[in-house]
Amino acid sequence: MPGTNLTREEARQRAAVVSDASYDVALDLTLEGERFGSVTTLTFAAQPGASTFVDLVDGELTSVTLNGRELDLSAYADSRIAIDGLEAQNELVVTGTCLYSHSGEGLHRFVDPTDDRVYLYTQFEVPDARRVFATFEQPDLKAQFTFHVTAPAHWKVVSNSPTPEPITLDGGSAVWHFEPTKTMSTYITALVAGEYHEVRDSYAGAYDEIPLGVFCRQSLVPFLDADDIFGITKQGFEFFEGAFQMGYPFGKYDQLFVPEYNMGAMENAGAVTFRDEMIFRSRQTVSAYEQRANTILHEMAHMWFGDLVTMKWWDDLWLNESFAEFAAHHSSVKATRFTDAWTGFTNSRKNWAYRQDQLPTTHPIAADNYDLHAVEANFDGITYAKGASALKQLVAWVGEDDFFAGLRAYFTKHAYGNTELQDLLVELSEASGRELDSWAAEWLQTSGVNTLRADFDVDDEGRFTRFDVVQTATEEYPTLRRHRIAIGLYDRGDDGRLVRTERIETDVRDERTTITELVDQRRPDLILLNDDDLTYAKIRLDEGSFETLLAGIATFADSLPRALCWGSAWDMTRDAELPSARFVDLVLAGVGTESDLTAVSSLLRQGHSAINLFTSDENRPALARHWEQGVAELLSSAEAGSDHQLAFARALASAATSADLLRQVLGGSVEGLELDADLRWTYIRGLARLGDADEAEIDAELARDDTNQGRENAAGARARRPDAEAKAEAWRKVVEDASTPNETRRQIAEGFQVPGQAELLEPYVDRYLKMADTVIDEMGVWIGQNALIHLFPLANPSQDALAKVDAWLESTQAPAAARRYVLEGRDDLRRALAARAVN
Incomplete structure (x- = not known):
């Protein structure tokens, strides 16, 4: 039985039968209980006499009518409605109710404990529009959608089309009749409804004026920094409309910050949803704002790449996400205040990809997504960050101007349609004059990560007589790729800083590539392969360069080469090539002056992991105390009120081996450190982990912060307690209790396993x-x-x-x-x- 699964072959067969679909969907959100009314009128063309199926999950149906013929309700089974005897033109009407979600799939319903206000939103990727209305749930059966929504009259109701004036009904309800959408796939349709707060603005660029909206829960209004969100949004539109030479295709642009969200955000056409933790109720470092800007730009890039032009099937999911990941960082650098965004990518997202690619479950960037279950498992670091790295390498390979010229041709040719990878490669090849099929084969259709090392000889005067770049691969995934890389030579200046004195850009291929340009050059203090992070590969420093790094990683003049060296050191620690104690010392020596706050957070997490995961039982207690003392010293010496101070304060809550330090900080011992609600919870969780915060103290903290976030934090703190009853209750809520709220479940699960x-x-x-x-x-x-x-x-x-x-x-x-x-x-x-x- 297929259940909620759908295979690629089933989708191909259905697409051969039906076409030219359009949907008229009426939803009633005023019913009592856990269900809402759903009436779908689906018109479509078909091969006469053929049969197929329509998708619907958790429906309770009262009628199904096909071309005026009432179907037996037994036609609905196993999340599918079987339809046969199709005509050239068809009308299917499905009437019934569907189930609200509390797991972030379909139509999620949330009641804010702060004020008992109700908030709904949809999340349809990968296959969950079928939890709200009857659909042909596959990306290549695009359609127009007309939504009619009945809801309490005082609610905000938002969908892909501009919100119309509601028509008032009896009993305090109203109905919103939306205009038909542009042609789009089911998974990017959207409905957001409830007692949301709304802020309006507009963007007037080279094309049409774009109405802008930002929405959030009423309890988050005091923390909503709409001006910053609108500012990034306008910068993004200016960049993308200019780079693509095409106006935004979906009219208006609403951004809705919603509770208990599974993902970071979702690119619903004209109605983008974000997890509302991005409305910051407490002090954050600049890295949080950089990440939010990146997410805003990521979803905006999807409006063209994914929404306007959509993959035919989920095999090309990577292309959607990799492009948006690349475009977000590229546009951050080009158009916003976050001009070092690629450094943040190297310090965080790329490490995610490297880890994923070294797991036994690694897969090609272009994964074989043979069914929906495979798709759901492949939203990972390869799909996003490795793919973005491959695209960054492709840009280095073909040139930025030619890359964007190819994109413009691609968007123009395939607007509102569906494509496969080859369609994009055709346009990029035409624009650049490069043959790209072989590039795609080695980069997109193979697994694993290469390692690059410098191999050289020097003469008595310290000059290179030979310089090779050696490339290796694992036995399981032996592909050796072509890499466009830069090689940076770094020397200590008179001020002691490591400064690049020479840069050579070259192509590396096969097992060994000779770099003749470096022969006769003086060996520098540090040689950095893949400088500027053009390619996707692990790097290893030669012995002399590594000693320079250990002696002075903090002395790099620029952040990106430092990020590459941090990444190499962490990878060596994970590979058991660098002792965990040396990595901890490296972090403590350099994190205090690290300029990239994304790196600061990542390094503090990695140092913690190096102790708890990669250090023997005999050595761990002493190294943990060394780490605790080092983080405490970093906190005490950090500038009052600075981002570094906040990052070190957060890290100390995890680093502490006893409660005394945490009690002191929580008591206000650190000058300039604002003990706001979220930081207090960080320390309560730390104390709970150590067995020093009991149920009564957690309850008292919740009384101070009786909000949704407070309840989530309290649940996470209880799960950390070294108490058998606390663990048993945490297990029950994560594994057995389907009613546990989404984000609460995650907080509990993250707090369960404690070193x-x-x-x-x-x-x-x-x-x-x-x-x-x-x-x-x-x-x-x-x-x-x-x-x-x-x-x-x-x-x-x-x-x-x-x-x-x-x-x-x-x-x-x-x-x-x-x-x-x-x-x-x-x-x-x-x-x-x-x-x-x-x-």
């Missing part, structure tokens, strides 16, 4: 593996994913846990997605044990 609680958590190894067999089938993909990733027994690595996981993997009949997440956790566990053995 140092090995004895308390040991019984949950077996419970985890038993749960892994069934959780996705019983609780759905998003809840199952949360449980499988965050509850995996990694925090206290043991050979016994590894053996049990291996036995489970050999015998389980669990769904492929569950096996994937367990296999990834298993690899992290194996890697941690290997590093501990040498540390």
Whole structure:
């Protein structure tokens, strides 16, 4: 039985039968209880006499009518409505109710505990429009959609088309009749409704004026910085309309910040949704604003690449996301105040890709998404960050001007249609004169990451007599790729800073590439391969360069080469090539003056992980105390009120080995540190982890901050307590209780596995593996994913846990997605044990 799955072949067969669809959808949001009214009128052309199916999940139907013929309700089974005897032109009417979601899929309903106001929003990617109305749920069956929404008259109601004036009905309700949308796929349609606060603006550029809206919950209005959001939005439109030489295609542009959101954001055409943690209620470092700007620009890029021109099937999901990831960072640098955005990418997103690509579940950038279950598992670091790195490499390969010329031709030719990768390559090849099929084969259709090393000889005067770049690959994924790279030579100046004195850009291919331009040049203090981060590859420094790095990583004059060196050091730590203690010392020596706040946050997390995951039981207590002392010293020496001070304060809550330091900070001992609600919760969680904050203190903190965020934080704090009853309740709420709110579930799951609680958590190894067999089938993909990733027994690595996981993997009949997440956790566990053995 297919259930909620859909295969690529089924989609191909259905697309051969039906075409020219249009939808008229009436939704009634005024019903009592957990369901809402849904009436879909779907008109479409078809092959006469053919049969197919329409998708609908969790519907309770009262009637199904095809071309005036009432169908038996038994035609609806297993999330599909079977329809046969089709005519050349057809009208299908499906009437019934659908189920509100509390897991972020379909139409999510949320009641804000702060003021009891109601908020709804849709999330349809990958296949969840079918939870709200009857659909042909596949991206290549594009259509126009006309929505009619009945809701309480005082609500805001937003969809893809401009919001019309509502028509008042009896009983305090109203109906909004939206105009038909532009032609689009089902997954980017949207409905957001509820008691939202709204701010309006507009952008007047080279094309039509674009009405702009920003929406959030009423309880977040005091924290809404709409001017900054609008400012980034306008800068984005100016950049993209100029770069693409094409006006924004969907009329108006609303950005809606919604609660309990699964993802970061979603590119619904003209009605983009974001997780409302991006409305910052507490002090943040600049990296949070940079990330928010990046997310805004990412979703905006999708308006052209993804919404206007859409993949034919989910095999090209990577192209949607990789392009938006690339375009967001590129436009941040070109058009906003975040001119070092590529440094942040290197310090964070690219490390995500490198980790994902070294797991046993790695896959090509262009993954084989043979069904929807495969798609849902492939929203990962390869799809986003490795793909964006490949596109950055492609831009270096063909040239920026030719790359954007090819994009403009692509958008013009395929507007409102569907494409495959080859359609894009044709336009890029035409614009650049480059043959790209072989590039696509080696970069997009293979797995794994290459490693680049410098191999050279020097004479008695310290000049290179030979310089080669050596490229290696793993035995499992042996592809050696062509790389366009820069090689940077760095020397210490008179002021002690590491400054680039020479840059050579060259092509590397095969196992060994000789760089003749460097022969006779003096060997510098540090040689940096892949300078400017043009390609996607692990880099290893030669011994002399590495010693320079260890002695003075903080002395780099520029942030991007420093980011590349940070990444190399962390990768060596994960590969058990650099002792965890040396990595911790490196972080403590350089993080205090690191200018990129994304790097600061990443490095503090990595230092914490190096101790807890990659350090032996014998050495860990001393290294943990060294880390605690180092972070405390960084906090005390940081400028009062600075971003660094806030970052170090957050890190200390995790680094502390006893409660005394945390109590002092929470008591106001750090000058200039604002103890706002979120930072207080960070410290309450730290105290709970140490067993020093009991239920009464957590309840008292919740009384200070009885908001949705406060309840989520309280739940996460309780889960961290070294208490058997607390762990049992946390497990129940994550794994067994379907009513646990979305974000609350994530906070609890993230707080469950705590280093140092090995004895308390040991019984949950077996419970985890038993749960892994069934959780996705019983609780759905998003809840199952949360449980499988965050509850995996990694925090206290043991050979016994590894053996049990291996036995489970050999015998389980669990769904492929569950096996994937367990296999990834298993690899992290194996890697941690290997590093501990040498540390």
